[in-house]
Amino acid sequence: MNEWEVQQLLKRLAAGDLAAFDRIYEMTFQDVYRTLSLLLVNRGDIEDVMNEVYVGMWLSLPRYDPGRPFRYWLHGLIVRKAQDWRRKAWRRLRLLKRANWAKGTDGWTDDSVLAAETRQEVLTLVRRLPYKLRVVIILRYYHDYTLEEMAELLQIPLGTVKSRHHHALKKLRRQLEERPQGKVASTDDLGTTTT
Amino acid sequence: MILERQLRDELKQYASSQQCPPDMHARLRQQMEQAMGKGAFRPARFRRGVMAAAISAALLLPAAAFAGNPMLADRIYGSFEQLKKKMTAVTMEQYAALAGKLSGAQAQLGEKEYARYEALLKQYVRAAYEYGNGKGYIDFDALPAEKRAEMKQLLRELQPYFDRLNGERSAKEVLSPEAFDRYIEAQMTYQTVLAQAGIEAGQRFTSQDIPAHLRDRFEKAEAVIREVSRATDPRR
Structure with missing residues (x-):
């Protein structure tokens, strides 16, 4: 662009x-x-x-x-x-007049279904993160923004971005480890050193 | 950094499998065109529609919270099985989502107020079970006059809760008593038309799905609701 x-x-x-x-x-x-x-x-x-x-x-x-x-x-x-x-979200109590809604339950993303379909376990965990943490993960690992860029983009202090990023990774790691039949999970605590 | 790599891979892989519907452009373009024509433009959103119908429609709510307490939904709907008997299209996910919503409402309203809200919802759901068409709407035209009046009263009492939960200004306070009455009537008409048209709650529909002879009634009700939506917009 x-x-x-x-x-x-x-x-x-x-x-x-x-x-x-x-x-x-x-x-x-x-x-x-x-x-x-x-x-x-x-x-x-x-x-x-x-x-x-x-x-x-x-x-x-x-x-x-x-x-x-x-x-x-x-x-x-x-x-x-x-x-x-x-x-x-509450506003969605209303009935909406919109065309092209996929019939049935198609509009509902069920995590377990998603995971089964795609075998993307980390993605499933990312979806369960609180929104603020999820945003940071997506900007960092999907869009490849640096933490500094994210601070500017989100207009929040760099320290906040760092701590969210750190928390998000920590949470993901912990959840990966807690899975019943955990596969390989990174156990090192280097969450904040990715920039 | 296994996790980081895995994140990159999975996010990118998933995202690249997502395809935007081809008709999205045309839909947006139309909206834009409308917007530009109007100069100062407010998105054509229909922010509330029929809240009350929506007790059933509440089922369609995506849940913001994952962990809803199913008990909350059971207290109002009996149980998922019971609801399923009345509304065959409902899914367990929707029910769980509803429970999530109710948990949110409980947190927002506080115990005491929630109890009152729950009692009203219960009454409404009982009536919907009895008089509903199995698709989530009530045909108020078909109710005996007395029952209709009773339902209307119920909707009047529920409305302030809906407004509050939606973070909107209270229609009851913003509108004159006559206008508030018109608003409740419009919601009932809206729901009646949808019931008569055989539309399933939560399904999207276009004006094409409304039979021609009902369309005028529908549009009038919709206009009233839309007007109130504007009046209760908290940004005003």
């Missing part, structure tokens, strides 16, 4: 240019969708939050700081929108 091109597109988008939206969508949708698929526990929420992300992007364009990389801004937005969605 070329920063200069993005800036131009965002300007056009702010001016109401739909073609610019198409281009931005094309550049970002895969990333947005996949990041959300990791952040959210319920598969059924992904499309809703994706909607919020793009709408949110448009709404917060006036506050966009061209001095910061677009990628930070986008990922920060995704994290915030996913979090807002969780906060508003």
Whole structure:
């Protein structure tokens, strides 16, 4: 993603240019969708939050700081929108009028099913982490951000990022060890030295 | 650093297997277009819909919490088996999710208030068991007048709890008594139409799924609910 091109597109988008939206969508949708698929526990929420992300992007364009990389801004937005969605969980008591809902129970991600299907045990544990810790793990190991970059992106102090990262790894390790038939789990305590 | 490597591998592997639905672009684009046309744009969200219908619809709630106390759900619904008899489409996961929601409500409301809330929900669920269509909605048109009035009263009392749990301003306080009454009526109409249309609670639907002769009624009720949603938005 070329920063200069993005800036131009965002300007056009702010001016109401739909073609610019198409281009931005094309550049970002895969990333947005996949990041959300990791952040959210319920598969059924992904499309809703994706909607919020793009709408949110448009709404917060006036506050966009061209001095910061677009990628930070986008990922920060995704994290915030996913979090807002969780906060508003109760709002989902409402019945929604939306098309294309997969019938049946397809929208429910059941961890055990997921694990069985994919044999991805660590991923299953990541999904069980508290949201704040999960975010740090996903930004660090999926997006390969450094801890410093994460602090900027999430706009929280570096110390907080470090401690969340440390906690998250510790928790994951402990859970891996506690499994009934544990496979190989790293037992060293080097959680904070990954940057 | 086995764990770190494993995290990288699994996260990337899982994510790359996830495909965005192809029609997402068109849907978003339409929203954007609408947004831009309106200038100042508020996302077209239908934030609340029918809360009460939603006792059954509550079943559809994704749980924020994993560990819900199943007892809480059992106290209201009897048991999963019992609910399953009435609403065949319901799944155990949904029931567990509901229990998670109720735990959240308990924490938020506190013991005493929750007890009151639970009592109201119980009454509602009893009625839904008796008069519901097995798909989670009640056709209020089909109720005897007395029963209907009773249900309406129940919904009036439940509404402030829903608003609170949703972190919204209380419709009862924000609206005039007449407007609040219209709001409750609109929710009942909404639910009635869905019951008559044979829509399963929790299934998404489009206006195409609503039979033409009900559509006008439905849209009017929806407009009222939407209006109230705006009025009770805590950001206002």
